Amino acid sequence: MLWFFKKRKQLPYPTEVRNNVQYYVVSPSQVKDMNGANVKFSGVVTERPEIVYYTAGFPLSLENAIEENHGHETLLTVSGVRTIFKGIAFIKKGDSIVVYGKVEDGHVDAHIIETEYAIYRRE
Secondary structure (H helix, E strand, C coil): CCHHHCCCCCCCCCEEEECCEEEEECCHHHHHHCCCCEEEEEEEECCCCEEEEEECCCCCCHHHHHCCCEEEEEEEEECCEEEEEECCCCCCCCCEEEEEEEEECCEEEEEEEECCCCEEECC
């Protein structure tokens, strides 16, 4: 009954707070073992990024016309870690980037991507 008051177990990694969210600072090789945790890691984009337009719902429904259930996502591979960013990020192969996000099913759902020239954030 009081399970929602239970604190999350702390992991033995240094932490950093960004936008009131605590991220564990890890290397790209440690990311896949941290399912469900918020992580920060840096690396190099090893494959050409792909920008995909996605839709949800029925194509001719009124809900599809009104709701915001469509958009773009950028698919990246950063030092061997599959990363998904909901939005358009202008990043090219070979760029050094810093990713803040949540690990889900072996990939990172990125909240913030920092490059040398820009910061991409998801609200």
